[in-house]
Amino acid sequence: MPGNMVTSEFLVDVDHQRCRRCKRCILNCGFGVFDFQSMTTADSSKCVACHRCVVFCPEEAITIRRNPLAFREHSSWDVDKRKAVWKQAQSPGMILTGMGNDLPWLNVFDHLLIDACQVTNPSIDPLREPMELRTFLGRKPDRVEVVPSDGGYRVQNPPENNIELDIPLIFSGMSYGSVSLNVHKALAIAAEKLGTVMNTGEGGLHQELYPYRDHIIVQCASGRFGVHSDYLNAGVAVEIKIGQGAKPGIGGHLPGEKIGREVSGTRMIPVGTDALSPAPHHDIYSIEDLRQLIYALKEATGYKPISVKIATVHNVAAIASGIARAGADIIYLDGFRGGTGASPAVIRDHVGIPVEIAVAVVDAQLRSEGIRNWVSIIAAGGVRSSADVAKAIALGADAVGVGTAALIAMGCRLCQKCYTGNCSWGIATQKPELVGRLDPDWAAERLVNLVNSWSLELKEVLGALGVNAIESLRGNRERLRSLGLDAATTEIIDVKPAGR
Amino acid sequence: MARAPQIKQEEACARLDATGVYYRELNQNVRELMASGCRDIVLDGVNGQRYIADGLMEAVKITINGVPGNDLGAFMDGPVLLVNDNAQDGVGNTMNSGKIVVKGHAGDVIGYGMRGGKIFVGGDVGFRVGIHMKSYREQVPVIVVGGRAGDFFGEYMAGGLMVLLGRGGADRPLVGDYLGTGMHGGTIYVHGEVAESQMGGEVRRFDLEDSDREFLRGILAEFSADLETDLADIEEDAFMKLRPFSHRPYGNMYCY
Incomplete structure (x- = not known):
């Protein structure tokens, strides 16, 4: 009987006329595709199309193609569904995957258009006039009290305990363990240079990153890995992670293979043990319990802002209202396109709702209750460009969280094999020989470049809109129009259709 | 510690x-x-x-x-911390080191995610006690409960030591259901008999070894002194020792 019925996804071709037998491809492939007998050979069944070999081949001798093998067309049984059945018939387990939802669900961002000024109100040239992207995260007072001062006015009650960011963008939580220490270092270096923050994810904070404390949000998740008093006070805020967009409602299993000495020290668990994060926090079964943990953390940190991260699920607006009333300062909404190091495919691809819709309904719900100022909203899980940033903010976000885009900037090809620990780019791996491939300074520079170019684009968008501060775009749905969205969704996100 | x-x-x-x-x-x-x-x-x-x-x-x-x-x-x-009365829920939540002694009963979720130190409760405890306790190097968290316990005692336990004495309150079961469910590290000692049906699928019963007896003698002497209680009714041979059979209970859940 055949051992493996699943056909190769990709075919690897080596042009032996060009190949100079340098064996760089053998060294670079994390998945063991290449071998050398008398010439370079490739086992296509192992290829994940991460392109590491292609990028490092000095002769451009390697080509990777999608396997053109013909399957009898079937509009209901597409090839991926047939392959899933073969895999599960072969090995009785859940199909595991990495990164974000890759199914062609409707993308609301791609059906929203941004306004611009013409004739009746002038646009602003951001090259000549200052554009304000500065963003404050945290609770704002119910009303602004001003008093006359030196011929002008002074705010009597400025917001307390807010996090000041130079840009409306933060790096999303990705744990040390799921990604390498060099990724964490790159994020911290870039966050400092950009005047923003990175988030530790739930794997604790390596001692080498404590100097970046003004640019770090530490996470407290259900496994409480690496959570202790020093850690809680090592950042500008603490985030309680309830859920993650890629896997709403389920816990995490970091396999023992990824728990080496350094990860063990940071997570504070023995080397080689699986790091199992329970699905819920077992001290949080209600909004009241959440309030209890929020205030326990505030007491333990001298009242730092507390963020609560949830996956965007069906009743997200009511849940967010509860979180605001539980005393959170920031609500982090992670949409169903959010990335992960590992998730069962059934959860990643079929659970949750888009963040575009979630942020709009949460903003509207909190405004209708008169408590929008109690919390800042961060929209994450599917933000791919500066256009998405502008649209998310216009839909009601205070800032966005970016994870996948940051990894792509560092070299990630979205091969979705993070859970194997074989990442050829040294990103989602703990193997020393692979980790060393990512230079944190090089990666940080790329992150800084990416975010700075998004900032320039954002300023252009603001200028075109005729406003000079990102604050003027927050929740400003009047500056958005929908194109090709169904009527119900357009109404739910409270955006007019184009032409109206 | x-x-x-x-x-x-x-x-x-x-x-x-x-x-x-x-x-x-x-x-x-x-x-x-x-x-x-x-x-x-x-x-x-x-x-x-x-x-x-x-x-x-x-x-x-x-x-x-x-x-x-x-x-x-x-x-x-x-x-x-010495509590001369009962305590409520969440005692020692994610604590790193130190000691909490509760003379009376304590509520639910005691020692959640605890990584070091000791919690002694003289009376009963509620549900979900010792969930996801874990040990790291010289840090080995210990919970000793003098009375009885509810469901999910030691669930998801990843390390550390839990002792349940089960004294008093004969109208209550010694321990609830789902004892040690998802356990992948650490040891639970229960004074008395627990039915297999009350245990999680990831734990097995093991025989007491000399090192277990030594630990029990030491910790019970400390418990007895802190709570000013005589433990003459506790017999070393009456302890059941429960440990997980794997550090990776869910290693075979996935196919690629």
């Missing part, structure tokens, strides 16, 4: 009357006393104030007269 001093009966350097004092102010008062050098504080009239001693990182002894509220000693790293 290195930071935890032994409980000594000495004259306290400060007494605070907590009657009617909001938790935030009470905790602020405690921190101020500690800043002034006081390391032995008595809180009288405590009545449900939450978060007492949360996140404290220094060796200090706090005696609590009355019933403290939820999350007593959460995230704490070093202090010794």
Whole structure:
């Protein structure tokens, strides 16, 4: 009987006329595709199309193609569904995957258009006039009290305990363990240079990153890995992670293979043990319990802002209202396109709702209750460009969280094999020989470049809109129009259709 | 555990009357006393104030007269807390080191995610006690319960030691269901018999070894001294020892 019925996804071709037998491809492939007998050979069944070999081949001798093998067309049984059945018939387990939802669900961002000024109100040239992207995260007072001062006015009650960011963008939580220490270092270096923050994810904070404390949000998740008093006070805020967009409602299993000495020290668990994060926090079964943990953390940190991260699920607006009333300062909404190091495919691809819709309904719900100022909203899980940033903010976000885009900037090809620990780019791996491939300074520079170019684009968008501060775009749905969205969704996100 | 001093009966350097004092102010008062050098504080009239001693990182002894509220000693790293009454939910939540002694009963979710130190409860405990306890290097958290326990005792346990004595309260079962469900590290000792049907699928019963007996003798002597109780009714041979059969209970859940 055949051992493996699943056909190769990709075919690897080596042009032996060009190949100079340098064996760089053998060294670079994390998945063991290449071998050398008398010439370079490739086992296509192992290829994940991460392109590491292609990028490092000095002769451009390697080509990777999608396997053109013909399957009898079937509009209901597409090839991926047939392959899933073969895999599960072969090995009785859940199909595991990495990164974000890759199914062609409707993308609301791609059906929203941004306004611009013409004739009746002038646009602003951001090259000549200052554009304000500065963003404050945290609770704002119910009303602004001003008093006359030196011929002008002074705010009597400025917001307390807010996090000041130079840009409306933060790096999303990705744990040390799921990604390498060099990724964490790159994020911290870039966050400092950009005047923003990175988030530790739930794997604790390596001692080498404590100097970046003004640019770090530490996470407290259900496994409480690496959570202790020093850690809680090592950042500008603490985030309680309830859920993650890629896997709403389920816990995490970091396999023992990824728990080496350094990860063990940071997570504070023995080397080689699986790091199992329970699905819920077992001290949080209600909004009241959440309030209890929020205030326990505030007491333990001298009242730092507390963020609560949830996956965007069906009743997200009511849940967010509860979180605001539980005393959170920031609500982090992670949409169903959010990335992960590992998730069962059934959860990643079929659970949750888009963040575009979630942020709009949460903003509207909190405004209708008169408590929008109690919390800042961060929209994450599917933000791919500066256009998405502008649209998310216009839909009601205070800032966005970016994870996948940051990894792509560092070299990630979205091969979705993070859970194997074989990442050829040294990103989602703990193997020393692979980790060393990512230079944190090089990666940080790329992150800084990416975010700075998004900032320039954002300023252009603001200028075109005729406003000079990102604050003027927050929740400003009047500056958005929908194109090709169904009527119900357009109404739910409270955006007019184009032409109206 | 290195930071935890032994409980000594000495004259306290400060007494605070907590009657009617909001938790935030009470905790602020405690921190101020500690800043002034006081390391032995008595809180009288405590009545449900939450978060007492949360996140404290220094060796200090706090005696609590009355019933403290939820999350007593959460995230704490070093202090010794003595409760001369019952305690509520969340005692020692994610604590790192130190010791909490509760003379009476304690509620649900005791020692959640605890990584070091000791929690001794003289009476019964509620549900979900010792969930996701874990040990790391020299840090080995210990929970000893004198009475009986509810469901999910030691669920998801990743390390550390739990002892259930099951004294008193004969109308209640010794322990609830789902004992040690998802357990992948650490050891649970139960004084008495527990039906297989009450245990999680990831635990197995093992025979007591000399090292277990040595641990039990030491910890029970300490428990007996701190709670001023005679443990003559506790027989070493009556302990069941439960351990997980794998450090990777869910290693075969996935196919690629």
